Amino acid sequence: MSRPVPPFPTLNAPILDGTVRHLYVHVPFCPSICPYCDFHVLTRKSGQVEKYLERLEAEAAWLASQYDIDLDTVYLGGGTPSFLRDAEIGALVGSVRRHLGWGAAENTLEINPGTVSPARAALWRELGFDRASVGVQSLDDATLKFLGRQHDAAGAREAVTTLIGAGFRVSGDLITAVPGQPLDSDVHGLVDLGVDHISAYTLTVEPGTEFARRGVTVHEDDERAGFERTEALLTAHGFARYEISNYARPGQESRHNLAYWNNRTYLGLGPGAAGQYPLAPKSGGTLTSRRTNPHLHTWLTGEQGEPEPIDAEEYVTDALFMGLRLRAGLNLNDLSRRSGLDVRARYAQVIAAQVQRGWLALDGAYLRATPAGWWVLNRVVTDFLEA
Template sequence: MHLYLHIPFCKQACHYCDFHFSTNLSQKSPLVDALCAEIRLQKNYLPDQPLETIYLGGGTPSLLTEPELTQIFATIRRFFSISSTAEITLEANPDDLSMEKLQMLRQYVNRLSIGIQTFDETTLRWMNRAHTASEAERCVYLAREAGFENISVDLIYRIPNRDSGHWQADLQKVLALNVPHISAYALTIEPDTAFGRWQQKGKLPPADETLAAEQFEELATALLSAGYEHYEISNFARREKDNTARYARHNTAYWQRRPYLGIGPSAHSYNGYSRQYNIANNARYMADIRQGKLPATVEELTVANQVNEYLLTGLRTQWGCSLTELNDLLGADFAQVQAHELVTLYASGWLVEEGNRLRLSEAGKLFADRVAATLFVEDE
């Protein structure tokens, strides 16, 4: 079983981010109280099995204080058992990761996901990131010194007005850090962000898909050559000496349709047959929780919902989608129902069938969402 907690606070708003967060840190403590109250309200959502992963995302969970983390984990342990081998991840910004903070975090979590985004000082300021380029590098060395072995860093590519040399420099620096996991995402301009408003005013060029494809291929080539496994479109993991791959176990659970509980404003939950979405408003979330109400909208998943979600997430991974599982979800022979679409995709070279599984080819990884959409089914 898997648990996600959304910590909706940031020091400042990055110009590209459309996740739910607030910069009003005065509400952090009462919201932690509400998170803990929701854990109690949701204690029966998951089957009674140990938590295999816990993920604190945001927002900026590294803003949490030691008393707040103590409160959160004491509440989790009160209502759930935690596997002795659980992966417990906290998202962090480099500017929060002093040695003192890292030593404190080490008592609660065993994996850090650090939002570096780029090592270029000018680009960091343009994005309105709170950290500097030197902090981006230094925090990884400090994290290791504090005892963290399982470290992931995030990078962003397809950044306007940056030549290929900047991206190559970012790749060289991240490889020099020798972390076991790297996530890299193409910059997406969302309407309700500073970048989105700049683009509407003509101050920011539209996304360059050719640049995105080139930099994605440079990313994959560089990381594969360095021994990383490209196990999901945006994620790369290295194998340790015992051949254990440092996959993000929590995110892999999402991609493989495993049940999870999401706690906090804007958090999502999935139990195998329905999804629920918490309200993305801190004040209303806290007000509902104080009244003992779950601030969530429940969506019962149809057969088509479940098949299409599996296609959308499963095809992004190196394991692809099991035809047996697709048949079970659909209640019919998927390959027969989608025979024409499959033949077309095989001929395009974007999709292959291996060992009763559908997987993207290397070329198909550039078109993952399009391939999945082509195979979507409709409810009868």
């Protein structure tokens, strides 16, 4: 439910670009379900992918009829998009291109190391993908076995080498705080392979997962040690931490994910996919609309998620939650311009209190979280919500 905007200072009418420039496509199929995974994923069954592709085409056509679209980035996530057979991923890309176009700046494919071969890498490049996000997770066989991964360290190394040789910009995923993990050699190994981007996520045990049923736990001391050690190692190798969990060599940041962290509009295509959509002018104080698609079986019937209107207050708090994940933080002047709400005046007391605690820093127009603030970011954002 939207909250009414209180009588705090506002600017002129909100200014939001009505053109959608980013597309996320969800492919829910996986060869197996990892014990830590709580995403909408499932193993494929006979005829299921064909139905998925038919429904995807129809949804892409519908999105094209609803919005002004000029794509900068496309991201195929999952699930395991690279698990699709060659003809299937070709059909998916064809549907996107026919109805929505293709990214002018960056097109990412999430890839499982076990699905890579030189021929497949060449096909993915021909289809228009230029960035690969590879689920390496570790380069230690014992750690990979604990995580339930189907590939081994040698397979991960070969996959990354093959993709770089095919001309991809490669990002390697790494899970930290795993019991017994040789973190230093994992980080050094990924860097030595030649990746230009690393996403390092702490192992999280979510309710309903196999790890939760087994009673696997992650200790905060291990989480913090992995958090700090990963940054120290990657910084020494010339990587910059530009977001809480993401590191890149200069110019190799994920353009698509930066759209999320900067609270831009984007399309969500496929079962379980979320999108943030622009609205027509004079929409009763609403700036954007958020919609999350239902899971596969319901989505295949043609159902879509209900749109949730986002007003200026919620738009700003969403932007703060995402933007404070970035090392650079967010520009309050730009956020005020986009939302129509004078953010600095509206949240002056909260900002001052957080700066005094050492959780936030205000540098000119830029508000950013300190390293201490990153550890309590949910608390920081809650204070904004309760203001």
